[in-house]
Amino acid sequence: MINEIKQQRIPAEEEFMEELNRLADFDPISPPPGWYLSPSTIEKFIIGDKKLGIETKFFAPPGVVSRVLVSLASGRGSLLLGEPGTAKSRLSELLSAAISKDSSYVIQGGAIKEVRQLLYTWNQHSVSEKGFCIESLVPTPLFRAMELGKVVRFEEISRCDQPIQDAILSLLSERVISIPELPHEQSLLYAKAGFNIIATANNLDVGIKDMSAALKRRMSFEHICPIKRLEDEILVVMREVRKLNANAGLSVVLDDEIFEVLTTVFHELRTGQTCDGLTTDRLAGATMSTAEIISVAHAFCVQAHYFNNGDINLENIAHSLIGAALKDEPADKRRLMHYFESQISTRRGKVWSALYSQRHLLR
Known part of the structure; x- marks a missing residue:
């Protein structure tokens, strides 16, 4: 008998669906536009709350999670910086799950070599038949996140070349993607409320692809340290x-x-x-x-x-x-x-x- 094939892991929004739904019913504050939960309730979801029966999912010194949430709620991107293995990616997943109820919009910085891989590409077969149109466009996770108002998890952002970082800078500043191949009325994609970027970078990668000062200004930095206790x-x-x-x-x-x-x-x-x-x-x-x-x-x-x-x-x-x-x-x-x-x-x-x-x- 063949063993039932299991999913190796499930995303945080599915793993903690019951907690997220319960917190949404409890939430005493209206969330920011496009958010599923309010920042203070998301902090409870991540660091735990015994009174509400919420387990601790991330151990951090006081203020770390709240600072990240304030940054995101104010429209700034957030960069989680730290040693390998300090659960930066896990924290970004938990944040995305609680903000967007969807942590699936992920970009691996080391795999992005061209700007088109970051924004969008074209289905060449469709283009040859229909020309440049919405149906021929192949959206990237970032494109979809802007279109739907979701959080993007940008892993290892320090491994991106300078042209990619410049494109990210433009997106964080203008919140718009230009698609010059399309007719004028379809050529601009404006980000919906809720869109933002949570990036991660390892300390060991610092200096591999130095981040520009302009990009640093548009992201808040939070150093994620190993668990102390x-x-x-x-x-x-x-x-x-x-x-x-x-x-x-x-x-x-x-x-x-x-x-x-x-x-x-x-x-x-x-x-x-x-x-x-x-x-x-x-x-x-x-x-x-x-x-x-x-x-x-x-x-x-x-x-x-x-x-x-x-x-x-x-x-x-x-x-x-x-x-x-x-x-x-x-x-x-x-x-x-x-x-x-x-x-x-x-x-x-x-x-x-x-x-x-x-x-x-x-x-």
């Missing part, structure tokens, strides 16, 4: 891994101690500080992000399900950790070994002991 990061990892496991049909259940150990190791190697405030090793060649922890923990479950009959082999934790931690920085191997000897060796518990017993893998 270890307890919050553990909750995120546990929640997301369990979602991934359920969607993949895995019967493996990880002990809370495994989540705690994995997250603690990544957290300390990322920050260069132990949970009790002591200075420790910090890896230079790996981000050690929350997203990486989730990936490693899920892979650990996949291995247990398909290779160990669902049984957890704690010795495999070291293999997963080393694969994530050691990238292209030779000195990180020495730093990781020192972390094993100075920190992991002092920790108590079966998971810590199993991890330390595999230190020979670093030699």
Whole structure:
């Protein structure tokens, strides 16, 4: 019997449809034109509200989400800047879902090489038969978002060449697309209320394609930092891994101690500080992000399900950790070994002991 084919992931507006609809009924303030929810209610949707039964979907210092929402509500685009794996894309998806109830208008900056890929193209077969007309036009996600008044998620905007950035600048300024091939009465597409751009960029990409000063002025910058509180990061990892496991049909259940150990190791190697405030090793060649922890923990479950009959082999934790931690920085191997000897060796518990017993893998 063929297994039922599942969708690998569902968009935020479907995943949290019940919450969004409930918040829409609750919303005490009229949303801005074209928005589904008001900014203050969207903040509750994202950072959570226990009284309303809304789960926390993004951990951030106070003010981060509200500043982004104020920027968007005032008509400015927003740029979420930060290290890889800090959930910038997830935040942009949640914002789009709550503002437009549709997060599907996505542009990958690294894939856009020509302005026509950003705005619109033509169906050449249709053009040869009908000429330049609306029916022959092939809209891009940005074109559709302007036409319908939706938010565009512009991923990795810093990877775009200067002509693309200039086109984005014009759109943020004028909110109109010119289509000179069409008759005059159809040659301008004005953005509907609700249209805006939420862009993301990685710190590691800064300088690859420098953003112009004019474009920077038309977007508010918000730095998205890694989760600061270890307890919050553990909750995120546990929640997301369990979602991934359920969607993949895995019967493996990880002990809370495994989540705690994995997250603690990544957290300390990322920050260069132990949970009790002591200075420790910090890896230079790996981000050690929350997203990486989730990936490693899920892979650990996949291995247990398909290779160990669902049984957890704690010795495999070291293999997963080393694969994530050691990238292209030779000195990180020495730093990781020192972390094993100075920190992991002092920790108590079966998971810590199993991890330390595999230190020979670093030699």
